[in-house]
Each structure stands twice: as C-alpha cells, then as structure tokens.
Amino acid sequence: MRRGDLAAARRQAGQALDALGAGADPASRRDVRLLALAVSTAAARAEGDHHRADSLLPALEGAVRDVVAARGSDHPASLSALVTLASAESASARAAGDAERSERAADVLAIAAQKASALMGPEHPQAVSATLALAAAEYEAATGSGSPRRVDDARELMAAAGERAGALLRDTGANTEGSRGAVDAGHPGVVGSARPTGAASDAGATVEEPGSHGATPPAGDPTEAELALTRDQVRDALIPLPSRTPRAPVLWGRLGELSLQDFVRGGEPHDLIAAAEAFEVAFRTPGDTAHWHRWRLLYGHAKVLRHEISGGAGLLDEALELLTTGMASLPPGDASGDGLRELGFRLLAECSRRRYEYCRDHPGLRPELRPQDLLDLTLRHHEAALAHVPPRTAESAAFIETLGRLHLERHRLRGETQIPATTGRATPSDGDSATEGPVDSDSAAEGAWGALAAAAYAHGLIWRETHDEAHAAPADPAFAVLVSAPDALERLSPHVLDTLGRLAHHRGKARSDRATLKHAITLMDLAAQAWPAACQEERAASIGLQVQLRRDLFRARRGTRPDDAYEGTRAVDLAELARELTTEPGLTASAVVLDSFSWNTGREESGHARLSAAQIAALQAQSCLSGGDLATADHHLATATGIHAAFGADHPARLEMWLLLAHTGILRDSLAHRLGEEPTGHLVAPPTPAQIRQGAARLSGAWRTQLLGETAIHLLVGSDEGRFTEALALLREAYESLDSSDDAFLRYAYYLGSAECAAATARYDRAERDAGLDSGIRLLRRAAAARSGGPGRKGWGSVMIALARAYRTRDARHLDDRAASLRAGLAAVHALATPPVLGRDRPGHRSPGHNAVVARAVTAAREVAAWCCDDGELTEALYLLDLWRVLSLRGEPTGPPPAADEIGRALCASGKHALVYLAPATHSHVGTALAVTAAGQVRAVPLPGLTEDAQPFAEYARGASPGAELLSWAARAAITPVLTALLPGCSRLVLVPLGALSGVPWHAARKRTTRLRRRGGGYALEAAEFSYAVSARALCDAAAAPRAPDGGPPSAPAPVTAARDPKDALSQLRTAPAADGGVLLLAGPASYHTDDFGRSELTLPEGPLALASVAEAIRHSGRAPTAVLVTDCHGDGLTSGAEASLRLARALLGAGAGAVVAPLWPVRDRAKSVFLHLVHHCLLTQDTTPAAALRRAQLWLLDPYRRLPDGWGPDLAEEASRLSADDPADWAGYVCFGP
Structure with missing residues (x-):
C-alpha cells in the first residue's frame, strides 16, 4: 500500500479477510481484521471504486467498535481505529459530495486528535497521525464551505501538523519510507500520503546526497541522469534519501511528472493521486527554474483532473494560481516543442470555465467571487486558447463553440456583449479582442479564422434567442471568409454550422443577397451531414431549411436570370410538394394493398410463386410497421425487393410490385422518422416511361386508371423534378377517366389540384402564375362541390385544405381569398375530425391507418388556427386549438370544444382565473398564447420566441435533464410575457401547452438571476398558481360533474x-x-x-x-x-x-x-x-x-x-x-x- 501498489494491497487484504472468516475474532485478531478492512477500503477508494469502498464501511465500523469495546475509548489503539474510520467516512462523503457527512467526520477526527494529544502528548506518533488526518479532512471541508477564513485556518492547521511530523522525523532519523509508515499506520485512509515527508523537508537541514560525484547542479534543476530515470527508479532513489537533501524536491517534482504522464496515457486513478501528492511535497520548497515552471503547469493540470473526479471549487482556485504563475514565468515561445504553452492556455480556459460554472450553479457559496467577473475572465482565457491551439482542428472547433455559448451567457447576464468585431484580425496575444483591419485568407490560416467563426457564432446565438437585428448585421462580413476555408469549416460542430447557416439565411433573405444565401446553403449542407445518427430531427430541420434557402436564392435572382429562377424555384417547390403529399392520409392510410393486375387478368405465369412470396413479404412488412417493429419490417422488405430485382424488365408484375414497394417504403420512412432512424429513400428505382405505358397497355377500365393514378402519385411523392410533367400528365389522364362517384375521384383531385397549384407558384411569369393557380383552384372547387362529395366523404377534407392553401397563396388582389381561405380551412378541419373520416364509425372501433389520419387532422387544425390568429378570428382559433389538443390524445372525445363563455363558467366553478393555450411557432407564424379569462374574454399574446427548435428546448426534447437553460428559455419565450399580460388580475392559471410543449415544466420557468437563492427567486410558481388541463373540454366536464357530498x-x-x-x-x-x-x-x-x-x-x-x-x-x-x-x-x-x-x-x-x-x-x-x-x-x-x-x-x-x-x-x-x-x-x- 505504501509503495502505491494498490492491486497487490487489495489482494493481500482480501486474503487476510478470507483467512479470518466471518465469525467473531479473538483478541489477537481484531487488529488484523481492522487493518485488512482499512487497506481494502482505502485501495478501493484510491482506484475510484467508490461503490465497493462504501460497501466496506459497515464492516470497518464494526471492526472499530470491536477494538474500542475491548480496549476502551481512551486506549491508543482505539484512538487510531477511530481516526481510521473517520478518515474513511470523510473520503466517502467527499466522493458523494455530502458536506454534512464531511463535517461530522471532521468532528470525530478533532475529538480523536485532542484525546491523543492529551493522553500521549502532542509529539507522539499516534497524536501526529491523528492531527494530520484532521488537517486533511478539515481542509477538504473548508474548501467546499466557501469561507476564506476557514480555508486559512485549515492551512494553518496543516502547517502545524507538518511541523509536528517534521520534528518527529528529525528526532527519530526516519527516512521517507519509514516516516510514511510511521504516520500512515494510524491513517490508512490516506493512500501513499507523502505529507510527512514534505513536512520533514520543511525543517531546512542541508545534508549532502550520499554517493554524489562531481559538481552538484543548482538545487532546482534535475540532472540529465535524473531526467533519464523511470518512475520506479525515481521512487527507489527517494527511499534512502534523507528528507532534507536539496535533491529531494527535484526528485519529487520528477516523480509527479512521470506519475501524471502514466495517468494521462491511460493509467489508473492511483497514478493521479501519486502525482498530486508528489507535486505537493515538491512544492513545499519550490525552485525558480525552467523545470519548476513546467512542473507548476503540470501540478495545475493534476489539480484540474482531480477536480473532474472529486469536484470542489478549492482545487480549481489552486490550479488557477499555479497555471497563472507558471504561464507568466514561461520563456517566450515553446522551445521544448512538447506543446506545454498550448497546454497551459487550454488548462487556463478549462479551469476558469469550470470555476465560473461552479459559482453560477451554486449561487452564494462563494460570495467573494462575482459571476460576471469570472465570466469575463473565462472569455479572455478562451480567446487566448483559441489563438494558440492549432487551427482547423477538432480542438479549435470545440473552443469556437464554447466561446459562442459563453458570449451568449454574458449577454444574458449583463444584457450587453463584448464580441470581437467580425471585420477584425485576431491577435496572437492572449486572445485580446480583434483590432480593426480587413480579414483575408492569410489571417484565416494564422488563426483569425477561428476568432471570426466564434464571433459570428456568438452573434448568431444571441440573434436566435432575441431576434435582435443588432446581433445579426455584425456577422455579415464573416460569411465569405468562413466559407473560404472548407477544411476548417468541416471541423465545426453541427450546432455551430446550423446556427451560422440560419443567420446567413436570415441576412441574405432580408437583403436579397445571393452570395450570402449561397454561403447559407453551404453551411446548412455541412450541418445536415454533421448531425450524428441520434439527431435525426435536427438533421431533418437542416435539410428542410435547404429547400427554403434554394427557394429564396432563386427568388433573389428574379429580374436577372428569369429562366434559371423559374427552373430552380420549380425544383424546390416540387420538393416541398412531395413532402406535403407524403403526409396525405390518402397515401399512408390506403390500407387496401394493390393486387397484382396480372392476376386479375387471369393469366398465370411461371413466376407465380415468386410473385406471391414478394407480395406476402411486403404485406408482412406493413404489418410490422403498424406495430412499430422497424427491424423485422426491413427484413421482409429485403426479401420483397430481392424478388423484385430478379424480375425481368418486361415482367408483367414488375410495375405493380414497384407500386406496392413504393407505398410500403413511405410507411417505413415515416416510422423511421418517428424513431430517429435513417430513411431509405427509394427501395427500388421508379419505372421508366416506357415501362409505365407498357404496363398500362395490358389493362383496361378501372385497373388501367388505378395503375396510371397510383404510379403518378408515387412519382410526385418521389420529388423527382425530371418526372414531374410526366407524373402530372398521368394523373390528369387517370382523374379525367373517373366519375365523381368513384372512390378514387377525390383522392386524385387532391393530388392533381395540389400539384397544379405548386407548379403555378414556381412560375416566373405573373400571368402564367395566376392562370395556373386559377386552374388548380377551379379543379379543387369542382371536386369539393361534386354532388357525391361532402364533408362526410373520405378525401373531402384533404381537398378542402388544399383549396384553403391555394386561396392563401393567391395574390392579395383577390379580396375574398383570405376569408375564403379561412372558410375552406375550417370546413377541412371539421371534415377531417369527423368520426367516420377518423376511422371511428363505430364507438371503440378504429380503422387501419387511424393514427395517420388523426395526424393529418391535427396538422390541419394547427395550420388553420395560425391563420385565425393572424386574421384576428380568436373565437375560431380557440375552437381549433382545443380540437388540436383533443385529437392528439388518441381517445374518444366527450364533446365538441367549448366556447369561451363555457370555459369562463368552468374557470369560476374551479376557482381559476384563466385558461392559457401555448401554441408553438410554425415555419410561417409566430408562437401564440391564447388566454380565456373567467369572464369569458379571449386575448392573444404573441410569443415569437416560442419555437420548437429553440436550443434549450431541442436539447431537452432529446433527453437532456431539465436545467437552468430550459427554465430560463421557458420564462423568456412564454411565461414572462403571459404573466405580464395577465397579472395581477389572473394569478391562478390553467395551462394547455400544445404539441411537444406539453413536456416543459412551465410552472418552474425562471428568470436568470445572480442573487442568492431565496423565496421570491424568480420562479413562475412563486408569482402564480399553475395547473394543467388535459383540454378545455375536460376542464368544463369536470366543473359540471356532480360533487360527492362527503368530498371534504x-x-x-x-x-x-x-x-x-x-x-x-x-x-x-x-x-x-x-x-x-x-x-x-x-x-x-x-x-x-x-x-x-x-x-x-x-x-x-x-x-x-x-x-x-x-x-x-x-x-x-x-x-x-x-x-x-x-x-x-x-x-x-x-x-x-x-x-x-x-x-x-x-x-x-x-x-x-x-x-x-x-x-x-x-x-x-x-x-x-x-x-x-x-x-x-x-x-x-x-x-x-x-x-x-x-x-x-x-x-x-x-x-x-x-x-x-x-x-x-x-x-x-x-x-x-x-x-x-x-x-x-x-x-x-x-x-x-x-x-
């Protein structure tokens, strides 16, 4: 144990315990069991196995009690046993971060030390051991208490204990190893402690090193021979060395360096402990040479690593002091070539950030430290580190991301920023702010690129949170320089790339700046590639924004190259149309799988068995997808696609099998998106025009119409711009061959009308655009007005929502279009939410594809509700928001959404003041809080920051623990504006957060504050009472329910x-x-x-x-x-x-x-x-x-x-x-x- 061989110590102690057995020990064996348990506990703790160490504590406590009971509480052995137990308890509390247990352990050690000094004298080895243990425990407790005075007292106690140990060693003439044994015998909780040796070296004796030859080098410099020693050789050289020899501190410093190297290269926790203890002994008498400056940095590194393991702000303070002193003493440059200066900058940045976060997360524990000042220091250290780490590396990319987040925190904390100018050149000195001057590619290669990226990212984060143009405009000069270094750009995290891309999109769109929009496309493309597999939603959002970016780019080019604008806009509009059509329930809910048309012709073929197997495999895949089993579905799909690939190009069933596989592929990718898995895209390649016409030529009547129509729809959904015209022609041919009473009539009308309107929107010529929209609107209106149609017919709601969108797209000169859009949208939502359409034609019964149809109704209700808020139709918006909530619950509604006056009566009966819906923003509308008061009044509060892609919410939605960032966002985005609008009259609120917002603890929203935590510390629940409603309908039903007479x-x-x-x-x-x-x-x-x-x-x-x-x-x-x-x-x-x-x-x-x-x-x-x-x-x-x-x-x-x-x-x-x-x-x- 004293040599640091923890594995051997643990093994020998275990063998001793096995030999002792589980029975009661005779008097001669009690000390053996105690020693074995103490060593086992200390070894487990030193190795980082805190669970095992804690599990041994009850047995250790029992052994101590046996010793005390047998010998009395004042016996030296009993006092030593109590010190052992208290030291182990102190180590356990420290590992668990339990300050109260640490204090109790320190109290026990204080009693034991006092008794030992009184009974045996303060210079007795047992008294010295107890005092040393007390000093160590008191110092640990003091560093976590936040009291500078207590820390000073603890240091004085440690110095006094060291003096006693030094005097003891001088009197006994013990060497280093002997002293360690003399002191640690009563304190096995301190593994391999070198403190007694350090205390002895403080005595100041000057004894020449035995066996030295020639001139002795200065006391602070190791010789070349000493630098060549291995760690074990240095340790062996220290054993016979008198403690006051001038060479001892140097060897201890070298031992610390070698031990730290072993730990960093994959060593065990005891290597880090040995390094820290060796450095501690060495720095009792430090030198002032180059090696000592190096060791200061390494000692600081060891303290940072220990902080990562055990926590506590005291280690960070000590590390910062060592690092600052060491960096100031290093000669210019880095002559050693081992990256020591770079390491120092990185450690200063890391250490200052950890100390700031500790003080931020534990307000009041360190009142002498102001978070604002700590944050400013942290920013300076990070800017310096970014200027010195190698550019275009993953490490520099990490500093860029951290710097941006720190600037955002500073803005939140101070309400202002000191972001380096994005038009400046980053200096190579300690990360000072940029100086004025143009940015060129040379400066980017020299490190200015990283400072520029960090500044632009900081502006982007603040802009995304505040929507303040003052933080968007300064980033304009940066985009061209950033994109000019693709190898550095690819190193950035997807969070940085996504934010920069969104900022560039915003600025480029606002100024119709094609160059900036192109930079935004580059950034978003890299972001989409960089998102890891676990971030499928973020990747989808990045990809989705690219479509809008290309649309905006080609719109910006109108007037200069109209043909290109037309082609490009048409391409992105078709891609958007394809995504919209993919969610159409007529596609995903068409549970009637297409039979092979070749079967229905009555013609048997030799490949009948293979065709049957392929169809069965596709049906089995669909069954697995309905149950959420993606892996098994993929297995069946692999079977079906393999059979399809074996069909010849002219096989009569090849086209029909493609339709079945294309439909199944859409269902598969829909489930994959919900599970966060990768989509497959096309399972098999679409058929060629010749194959389509060849397949249609074999059929007639309804079979031919179905083949043409379904093929066209799947080509549209496949978003292949080159096949759009062909798909439109096929779909029109199928549509025109149908009677309005045909089951597929409304389905094909929806797809054809939507496609014609999308194609018209992409046209450059104004007259052609209007004519195309008019044609699509006429087609949709004819379909909706057909005598065999109506709200109760499947597909009618889809036609109406497409018509509503078309009205809203058409130019404002059609004065009735906005009102017509609302009327059509409301009719669509009513139709989509009708029980037969939802697949609930019988109570408790649901048809296949029910969830997909409900999702379509929810999407329509959300979209039309946003239109109602825009147009000031709050009564209709109230109806739609509650319908959205009820439909999302996947249950049988108990009644229609209530009106405002009914909600008001329910609020009065429940003792509440207001019901508040929280609706998140969409791609085209801001978020909204719609409040209904107990008086039946309805008011809307716009919430521009209530977006589902806000970073704190997105991280929480991915599974992050709810922390200060989420609560701060909840206050900024929703609760503060709502309370401002409703208080003081409405202090008992019922919340109905919609969509993904239902998972946020809105009652715990909190404004960020640096004040000491106390009652009135800024939490929303301190200002108002919050409850949550399943829906407004549920609230009204509960208020109207009869109360039990004995309900008190x-x-x-x-x-x-x-x-x-x-x-x-x-x-x-x-x-x-x-x-x-x-x-x-x-x-x-x-x-x-x-x-x-x-x-x-x-x-x-x-x-x-x-x-x-x-x-x-x-x-x-x-x-x-x-x-x-x-x-x-x-x-x-x-x-x-x-x-x-x-x-x-x-x-x-x-x-x-x-x-x-x-x-x-x-x-x-x-x-x-x-x-x-x-x-x-x-x-x-x-x-x-x-x-x-x-x-x-x-x-x-x-x-x-x-x-x-x-x-x-x-x-x-x-x-x-x-x-x-x-x-x-x-x-x-x-x-x-x-x-």
Missing part, C-alpha cells in the same frame, strides 16, 4: 394496503372506504403503449393492470378520489413520458378523479418519496386543492429555511435534508392535471 378531506389517513396481483388491486379499489384524504396512490410504474388503441397499464409484480380497469373500478366504487398520485409514467419510445402522463391523466379524470398529479419525466426515488409525502401531507392537513397542495410542496422545497412537517420519521427527514432546490429534476417534474 378526512381528519386521519386510512390504513395503507398494497396489492401485487391485478385482480386484488381491482377488488381493493372497488371496496376501499372513502378515506386517506380521497387520495389514490398508483405506485407504478405506469406505462403507455402507442398503438391504434393507446393502451395504458400499471406494472405490478404479478402482471400488468390496465388503466381502463382502474378507471372502471373508480366508477364502480361510487366515490372518486380527490386526487390520484402517480409515481412513475413511461412511454414506449414513440411516446414520451410527458405524453404518457397526459394520456394517463385523461383516462383517470374521465373516470371521475378530481385531479391527477403525475411526473413529466422519471424522478429519482429519493426525491419522489419526499415529494409525494409532501403533497399528501398538504392534502391531508390543509383544506386545499390538489394544485395548491402541489404548489405548496414545491415552494417548501425551494425554501432554504424549510422546516420538516410534524410526524415525519428519521428516514424521510434524512432524505428531505439531502434534496437541493438547485436541481429542478428533483422538484419541478410533477404537475397537476385538474384543479
């Missing part, structure tokens, strides 16, 4: 019962008395399954319990609970946890529950237990609603001066004391659905 809270809880079997659980629910505060606890986890029936179930030890059965049992009991508390709720991959909670709440509220408290994300067990006890306590002891009880529980956790409720046991009190309000993941996850 009881005075005492009912006995707690638990059920493992689903049948027992249902029986208890049906017969349970109306007590326990009317509270039902579902200690799940509950899970939601995304399928055509949206199953929810509770996982019990002996099987799943369907939530539909729970709801039915609640109805059967005749007394619905006041509140249902749900511990966990999980989706199935296609459905998030927040969506699962929402749909679970819908089922329970529909069964009569007064309110449902459920989590938006998985909450840690410790926080979950405390939080649900708090909510239940508030419901049981206070006459309050579930929403108010939830808010009081959250405010209690936010209160730094909180007091535990009466009656809580010690275990629950201990768990509550360990919760921190700084982590919203512990307290913000639970929301209340209902009043």
